[in-house]
Amino acid sequence: MAEVVVRPLARSDDRSDFGCGDIELDRFFQRYAGQNQFRHHIGNTYVAVDGARILGFVTVSPGEITGATVFEHTRKRLPDYPLPILRVSRLAVDHRAQRRGIGKLLLRFAFRLALELRDRFGCVGVVVDAKVTAIPFYTTLGFRPLEAMQGALGDRPEPLPMFLAIRRIIAALE
Amino acid sequence: MSTQISAYISDETRSQIERLVRQRGITKARLIEDALQHHLAAQREIPDDLVLPVRLTLTQASFEQVVAEIETDTPPSEALRELMRVDG
Numbered sequence: 001m002a003e004v005v006v007r008p009l010a011r012s013d014d015r016s017d018f019g020c021g022d023i024e025l026d027r028f029f030q031r032y033a034g035q036n037q038f039r040h041h042i043g044n045t046y047v048a049v050d051g052a053r054i055l056g057f058v059t060v061s062p063g064e065i066t067g068a069t070v071f072e073h074t075r076k077r078l079p080d081y082p083l084p085i086l087r088v089s090r091l092a093v094d095h096r097a098q099r100r101g102i103g104k105l106l107l108r109f110a111f112r113l114a115l116e117l118r119d120r121f122g123c124v125g126v127v128v129d130a131k132v133t134a135i136p137f138y139t140t141l142g143f144r145p146l147e148a149m150q151g152a153l154g155d156r157p158e159p160l161p162m163f164l165a166i167r168r169i170i171a172a173l174e
Numbered sequence: 175m176s177t178q179i180s181a182y183i184s185d186e187t188r189s190q191i192e193r194l195v196r197q198r199g200i201t202k203a204r205l206i207e208d209a210l211q212h213h214l215a216a217q218r219e220i221p222d223d224l225v226l227p228v229r230l231t232l233t234q235a236s237f238e239q240v241v242a243e244i245e246t247d248t249p250p251s252e253a254l255r256e257l258m259r260v261d262g
Contacts, residue, residue, distance in 0.1 A: 036226070043226045065230045067237030082229060083240070089226050104257055111258065124244045127230060140253040144239060151230035161230060164254075165243045172250035172258040 004055060004102065006109045009037055009045040018054055020092035022131070028090060029057055043089060046109060048102050055097035058106040060113060063087040063127065065163070068149050084121065085163075086114040088128040089153060111169050118166050125166045129159040138162050 015030045033045040036059070043061035047054045064082035088110045093102045110126065117123040127146070130138050135145075143162035153159055183191075195202055232240065250258075 059226075061226045061228075063226075063228050063230060065232060065237070065240060067232050067234050069234050083244070085230075087226065087230075101260075104260070108257055108260065125240075140251060141257065142248075142251045142254050144243060146230070146240070147233040147236035149231045149233055151227040153227070163240055163243065165246075165248075167244065168248060168250045168254065169258065171247075172254045 004048055004050050004100075004105065006046050006048050006105060009033060009047050009057070011038060013047060013054060014052070015054065018057075019095055020056075021095050022092065025090060025092040028059075029092065033057065033059060045090075046106070048093075048097075048106055050097075054094065055100075056093035056102040056106050057091070058088060058110050059090040060110055061087050061089060062117060062121070062123075063151075065127065065146075083124045084117070085125050085127050086110065086117050086123055088126060090129070114166060115169065123166055126164045126169070128162050128164075129153045130162050131159055132157060135160055135162070138164075142168055 011034065015033070018029055019026055020029075029045070036043045037045055043059050045057050045059045048056040063085050065085055066082040088107070091103060091106055091110075093106075114123050114126045126143075128134075128138055128143060129152075130143070139162075141164065143164045146161040146163050148161050152161060191202060191205060195205055198205075
C-alpha cells in the first residue's frame with residue numbers, strides 16, 4: 001500500500017466514487033468542491049490519497065469573526081477590525097478508509113495551514129463547522145462552541161461552529 | 175404594480191448605465207429591473223453547498239469568550255497534543 005499523503009484537490013481527481021455515509025458531504029465533494037476551488041475560488045479542498053484513491057477531504061477558507069456588539073473594555077484590547085481565522089467548513093473520510101486516522105491526518109493538515117496563515121497574514125484560531133456527531137471529538141481537542149448570529153453554513157442539519165485558539169495549537173507542538 | 179427605490183451608486187456605474195440606455199433605447203428603470211432579476215436568479219442558482227460565508231458574527235457573550243480564549247494561556251488538551259505529535 002502506498003503512503004497516504006495530503007495534497008490539493010486536482011481537476012483530474014475522480015471524485016465520483018467517494019462515499020462517506022453523509023449524503024450532503026458526498027454531494028458537496030462530488031459536485032461542488034471542484035467549482036469552489038477552480039471556478040469560484042471561494043474555498044480550497046485538500047485530499048488524502050493512497051495512490052490515486054481518495055480517502056478523505058477537508059475544505060478550508062480564510063474567514064473572520066466579529067461580535068454583533070463589543071464591550072468597550074474588549075474593544076480597547078483588540079484592533080478595531082474582525083479577527084482573522086481559518087475556517088474548516090467540511091471534512092469527511094470515505095467509508096472504506098474510516099478508523100485509519102485519515103480524519104485526524106486531514107485535521108492536522110488544516111492546523112498546519114492555520115499556522116502558515118498566521119505566519120503570512122495573521123490568524124487567531126481555527127473554526128470548524130462540526131456535524132452533531134463530531135462535536136464530542138472536537139470538544140476533546142479543546143474547541144469551544146460559538147453562538148453565531150450570522151455566517152453559519154446553510155447545511156442541514158445545521159452544523160455547530162466551534163473555535164480553537166491558534167496559541168493552543170502552537171502550545172501542543174512544544 | 176410598481177414601486178420606487180432609490181440607491182447611491184458610483185459615478186462609474188452611473189456612466190455605464192447611461193451609456194447602455196442610450197445604446198439599447200430602453201429606460202433606466204427597465205435596465206435596473208433586468209439587472210436585479212439577473213442577480214436574484216444567479217443567487218437562486220448558487221446552492222447552499224457553495225456558500226462559505228467569510229464573516230461569522232457572534233453574540234456578544236460568545237465573542238467575549240473567543241477574546242478570552244485568544245488571550246489566555248490555557249494548556250492544550252492531551253488529545254490535541256496527541257493529534258499534533260504524530261508528525262512532529
